Amino acid sequence: MVDPGGAGPVVAGRRPTMKDVALLAGVSLSTVSRVVNGENARPDLIARVQHAVGMLGYRRDLTASTLRRADRVSASIGLVVADVGNPFFAAVQRGVEEVARERGVLGFTGSSDEDPDRERELAQALAGRRVDGLIIVPTGHDQSYLLPDRQAGIAVTFVDRPPRHLDADVALSDNAGGTATAVRHLLAHGHTRIAFLGDRERLFTTAERLRGYRETLLTAGLGVDPALIRIGLESSAAAEAATRVLLGGPAPPTALVAGQNLLTVGAVQALRAADRQHEVALVGFDDVPLAAAVDPGISVVAQRPVELGRRAAELLFARIDGDHGPSRTAVVPTDLVPRGSGELGAARFR
Amino acid sequence: MVDPGGAGPVVAGRRPTMKDVALLAGVSLSTVSRVVNGENARPDLIARVQHAVGMLGYRRDLTASTLRRADRVSASIGLVVADVGNPFFAAVQRGVEEVARERGVLGFTGSSDEDPDRERELAQALAGRRVDGLIIVPTGHDQSYLLPDRQAGIAVTFVDRPPRHLDADVALSDNAGGTATAVRHLLAHGHTRIAFLGDRERLFTTAERLRGYRETLLTAGLGVDPALIRIGLESSAAAEAATRVLLGGPAPPTALVAGQNLLTVGAVQALRAADRQHEVALVGFDDVPLAAAVDPGISVVAQRPVELGRRAAELLFARIDGDHGPSRTAVVPTDLVPRGSGELGAARFR
DNA sequence: CTGAAAGCGCTTACAG
DNA sequence: CTGAAAGCGCTTACAG
The missing domain is CATH 1.10.260 (434 Repressor (Amino-terminal Domain))
Structure with missing residues (x-):
């Protein structure tokens, strides 16, 4: 004391x-x-x-200090994620902080909660506090509000989703490719009725994953049944309900692709509640904890969220260091992790 | 563009x-x-x-603005958590942000990674940027470094762990009580050889949970076998290895208490790898996702991390609003959630 | 090396 | 109501 x-x-x-x-x-x-x-x-x-x-x-007093400093360097960066409640973004944050830390830079994070107004508010609050750079998971449909900040010398990079109406660096997962891999994996196990569970339609990641799903089915010569596509799901509970509806429908799917970690959890819960987890195949996009401990193990197309954060931070620091080249997009690969649920064959349905 | x-x-x-x-x-x-x-x-x-x-x-320019303002109010608070990679702290962060948002205040979060130097660095960086208040998960053994900041008018509140060498408000889980509940639950199912897996010994939460474990065993008239206590575990992998060692020992436990969410995951993995998940009982402290989807379901003593964050923020804002009363401690209860793994009897070992 | 002075971008009494 | 001026707490040429 x-x-x-x-x-x-x-x-x-x-x-x-x-x-x-x-x-x-x-x-x-x-x-x-x-x-x-x-x-x-x-x-x-x-x-x-x-x-x-x-x-x-x-x-x-750092506010006075950065105000007066000629170089205006604050040795800090800001990160705006979409939802701190999602472990995916926590891992992205970790990746960003790792790189920042290596450079002696502090990171401050805020969560937009998928609210465009809040994204803007947070980004501008951070910019107004004179961070050296900003990494943003854009949730709104227009990031041009950042133009003045960038022209004033604040570096801006995006992660997980590209900006709109603003030309800037971005680090993305291979969303369409990863989903295509998931669908091909299920096709290879004999499935033809594959459902897709997706988050909000307006999100870039939802659109890309849906595109990977659609294109793979079409390439395989199969049609796309709109009844098997359930999007606009914002939580595990929503995914659980959607799965329940799908399973109870007239022509239920024999396999599911869950477009996001929280949705995977919901799908698993619905399958178990119906005691059909050994029957209906499931591949999740993005890994979930305990996926290997469930029976059957949950097969996923894993993202590399820490790497995604690291890549975004590297892009940002290159700009802070004075790189003025054209905008770059870094695509981080995904990894198919078979654990059982994605390898259930379609045979039993014939 | x-x-x-x-x-x-x-x-x-x-x-x-x-x-x-x-x-x-x-x-x-x-x-x-x-x-x-x-x-x-x-x-x-x-x-x-x-x-x-x-x-x-x-x-x-907010740095100039807050510098000049008479009231020096920045409408922002800072949060320093121990580890963004742990979903528990993500939920605490969410609780803090909810309350801040209701008041039109922005929150900025940094992660100390359980490094005392980094805790101090982050707290002072935030204080130096003139946030109105600070909520900290203390990882170091001395928070008196915050005295000057607090005397200068920055409100400081702690969460999850109390500060040391500083008298301040804190919001805590009922760590000892929750662990006692877990142990009593296992005793009621006939177990007498109950092991404890714990995080770093220097953490307040580890010490409290260990205390709840010890006192409950002693109250029950049972001795405390040091061979059944494994602490210093910093990851799921460490808990998995420790569990493996315990199971392979000369007088293995018939039940486990995992002192933290990541350790619970490790324990589950080790039990499954040994195919003894239906035999050795397990109660985890703090809930984990998919706990209900595993077979057997994972029984836990759930914390209420969002409420913990909310309570800490409420304590903080009361101070920001001018409350000068003595320090307060808010204790948030825990909830026993039986799902199967904690209800496995000890009979089969007799 | 040290110190006196100017000024970073704002807000806020103060006089009109 | 509006504008000229002082000053928040610092950093940084500048002169010594």
Whole structure:
């Protein structure tokens, strides 16, 4: 309950400033600034300043510091994710922070909750606090609001979904390719009635995964049955309900592709509730914890969310370092992980 | 690819300032400030300022703004969690953001990765950026470094673990009570050899859960066998290995208490690998996704992480609103969720 | 090396 | 209501 560093501020309720430190140490403001910033100074002055800093509990005001600095570098970046509740974005955040940390840069994250207004609010709040760069999972349909910020020197990179009405770097998963792999895998096991569970239609990732699903079926010479496509699912519970409806329909699917980790969980729950988890095949997009512990194991097309975050951060730092080349898109591959649920054959339905 | 709001800054590479806006609009700096802040002004001047703002792509510099503001209110708070990779902390973050959002306050989150230096670095970076308050999951053994920040008017609250060497509000789970419930539940099913898997020993949550485990065994008149206590486990993989060792030992446990969500996953994997998941009982502390889909279902003592985050935020905002009363501790209850793995009897071992 | 002074982009009394 | 001026807490040429 004590402050080992000193007695606290001289004036209660007011934060001590460099001026207070200078006064106490008997040096000029300039000298305090230099010592605090680790520049060269006479050893005895350094000692006096450090003593005063400790006595007063002085902390540099970074808002004033970045305001005045010529280079305006804050050694911090901002990240706006779509939903902190989703482990996928937590892993993306981790990837971003890993790279930032290697460079001695701090990351601040906010969650838009898939609300375009909030995305903009957060991005501008971070930009207004003068982060050096911004990594955004765009949820709105227009990111041109960032143009002034970027022209003013704030680097902007996107992750998981590309920006719209703004030309910028982006790191994406191979959404269509990964979904195509999932569908081909199910086709190879004899399935022809394959349903698709998807998130909000307006999301780029939903559209891409749906495209991979459709194109693969068409390429295989199969039609696309609209009754087997359930999108607009925003939660596990929604996916569970949609799966229940599909299973109870007149011509139920023999296999499911769940377009997102939370939807996979919902689909598994519905299959188990109907005790058909050993009968109806399932491949999830994006991995889920405990997928191997369930019976049957849940086959997935795994994303590499940490790598996605890392790639986005690398793209961002290249810009911060002065790269002015044309926009780049980094595509991170997906990995098919067979665990049982995706290898259930369609034979039993014949 | 166009800026619908205007042509971008007059001077490329330099962010337009209020001065630029004032010049273009033909009004004073004061008027621009008032219009930008939504204060009253003559309608024609408002229009001219807004037009200039749009033309230039002007954005208020929040660092300058909070520097000058008398009240120094930034309408933002900072959150430092221990590990973004853990869904528990993602849920805490969500709870904090929910409350902040209700108040029109933005939250910025950083992850200490259980590194005390990084905790301090992040907390001070946020404090230095003049957030109105700070919510911290302390990972270091000393939080007195925050004293100067708090005396300077930044509210500080802790969550999940109490601070050390600093008297402050904190929101905690009922760690000892929850673990006691888990142990009593296993005792009621006839187990007497109950192992405990725990995270890093230095963490408050590990210590409390271990205390709940020990005291319950002693109260029941059973001894505490050190061979059944495995702590210092930092990952699922570590818990899996520890479980394997326990099962292969000379006097193996008939039941396990996993002290944390990631450890529960590891324990489940080890039990399944040994094909003993229907034999050795398991109760996890903190819920895990898909716990109900595994066979047997995973019984847990669930925490309420979102509520924990909400409570911490409520404590914080009470301080921001001027409450100067003594420090408070909010304890959030846990809930026993039986799903099968915790209800396996010990009979088969006799 | 050190210190006095200017100024970063804003807000806010103050006078009109 | 509006505008001119001071000043928030710093950094950084500049002169010594």
